[in-house]
Amino acid sequence: xxxxxxxxxxxxxxxxxxxxxxxxxxxxxxxxxxxxxxxxxxxxxxxxxxxxxxxxxxxxxxxxxxxxxxxxxxxxxxxxxxxxxxxxxxxxxxxxxxxxxxxxxxxxxxxxxxxxxxxxxxxxxxxxxxxxxxxxxxxxxxxxxxxxxxxxxxxxxxxxxxxxxxxxxxxxxxxxxxxxxxxxxxxxxxxxxxxxxxxxxxxxxxxxxxxxxxxxxxxxxxxxxxxxxxxxxxxxxxxxxxxxxxxxxxxxxxxxxxxxxxxxxxxxxxxxxxxxxx
Numbered sequence: 001x002x003x004x005x006x007x008x009x010x011x012x013x014x015x016x017x018x019x020x021x022x023x024x025x026x027x028x029x030x031x032x033x034x035x036x037x038x039x040x041x042x043x044x045x046x047x048x049x050x051x052x053x054x055x056x057x058x059x060x061x062x063x064x065x066x067x068x069x070x071x072x073x074x075x076x077x078x079x080x081x082x083x084x085x086x087x088x089x090x091x092x093x094x095x096x097x098x099x100x101x102x103x104x105x106x107x108x109x110x111x112x113x114x115x116x117x118x119x120x121x122x123x124x125x126x127x128x129x130x131x132x133x134x135x136x137x138x139x140x141x142x143x144x145x146x147x148x149x150x151x152x153x154x155x156x157x158x159x160x161x162x163x164x165x166x167x168x169x170x171x172x173x174x175x176x177x178x179x180x181x182x183x184x185x186x187x188x189x190x191x192x193x194x195x196x197x198x199x200x201x202x203x204x205x206x207x208x209x210x211x212x213x214x215x216x217x218x219x220x221x222x223x224x225x226x227x228x229x230x231x232x233x234x235x236x237x238x239x240x241x242x243x244x245x246x247x248x249x250x251x252x253x254x255x256x257x258x259x260x261x262x263x264x265x266x267x268x269x270x271x272x273x274x275x276x277x278x
Contacts, residue, residue, distance in 0.1 A: 004077075005048040011071045012041040018270055019067040021244075026059045028217065033175065037126065041069075048075065092125045094134045100125035100156060103188070112138075112163050115188050116154050117181070125156060129215050129241040132266040132273035133157055136239050140211065142166045148209045150201070150228070151216035151242070155182030155194065161211070162191035169194040172203055201227045211237045215273075218243040222254050229258040232278050241273035248272050 009032075013019045020042050024035050031050045036043040046055070056062060062069055091101040091108075098112040107113060116124055125131055130153075137157060143165035149158040152171035161169050171182055171194055179198040186194050197203055201224040212228050214221060221240055228238055238260060240251060245267055252262050255276045265274040 006045045006076045007048050007051045007073055008076045009044045009046075009071050009073045010041065011044065011069055014040075014068040016040070019061060019064075019069065021270060022061045023059070023069070025217070025244075026061055030055055030058050033177070035127075045076070089124060089126075092131070094125065094131060095138055098134060098138060098160065100134075112160060114156060114159055114163070116156055116185055117188065124154060128268040128271035129273060130156065132268055132271070133213060133215050133239060133241050134160060135266060136273055136275060137161060137164065137213070140237065142211060145210040146208065146233070148172070148204075148207070148212045148231075150212060150214040150224075151220075152182050152196070153178050153215075155185045155196070157213050157215070158182070158194050159186060159189050159191055161213075162194055163189075166211075167193070170197065170207070170209075171195070172197045172199060172201075174198070174200050200224075204228075204231050207231045208233050209236065211239070213239045215239075215241040218247045218250070221251060225251075225254045225258050225260075229260060229278065234278065236278045238276040238278070239273065240276065241271070243272060245270050245272050248274065 011023060020037060023042055027044050032044045032046045034045040089102050091099055091105045093099050097110055099108050099110045100114050100116055103115055103117060125134060137160050142161050144167045147161045147166045147169045149169065149171040152158055152173045155171050158169045158171040173179055176198055179196060182196045204227055208231050210233050212232060214228060221242065232238060243251060248265065251274060255262060260276040260278055263275045263277050265272050
């Protein structure tokens with residue numbers, strides 16, 4: 001990939017919520033691809049070739065007088081990314097049985113020990129949507145199931161599905177960096193029966209799954225729900241996240257129109273992870 005240059009923005013946000021979540025969503029929509037949430041704000045990263053000096057003009061939260069958001073930016077080389085995230089990445093424990101940790105963290109006695117090295121990919125388990133999807137996965141029986149992790153990022157959800165006994169897992173992400181990172185994390189966790197693909201929902205032709213996990217964003221989900229349903233087996237389950245509680249009605253309506261039934265949702269800091277069945 002060569003030596004990629006990133007632009008790092010350091011945002012100081014007051015009050016922190018919900019402004020930080022809105023900021024991350026809006027930055028993601030214009031090309032920012034990785035975020036580190038801090039106690040007083042957000043670090044956001046975008047490849048320099050995707051950046052322009054007017055990129056923040058589209059970020060409406062910056063103009064909202066209810067919040068005070070200051071920022072500064074600098075260039076950061078890809079090779080320095082590890083030092084950045086190592087300084088911010090702490091292990092997380094999900095429902096006391098699943099730990100997501102970096103290679104340099106001490107191993108704990110848990111049922112599912114997942115080692116993730118993000119390297120600019122989304123999905124360490126720290127973000128509410130990933131955390132809730134892990135919770136959904138822990139509550140489901142996925143033994144011998146065929147699973148799709150759509151928008152797989154680091155591959156953490158696919159890895160947990162494999163550890164919990166899924167027979168075949170496909171992981172798909174449109175971003176090349178995520179694709180490469182997922183391959184690395186899968187190898188690190190010794191779960192060899194995960195197939196990783198670079199692309200979007202157009203790869204789903206002639207596929208069939210018992211469980212589909214899609215943690216992306218509202219607009220992509222709304223567009224792709226019919227494609228997911230077309231490759232969902234009888235008694236299949238669809239898990240959706242990457243959207244806010246205010247958007248749940250839209251997602252429920254789209255899923256119902258496609259022949260799915262809403263079963264339940266988890267909510268954390270206004271983010272939602274919903275479960276649907278066919």
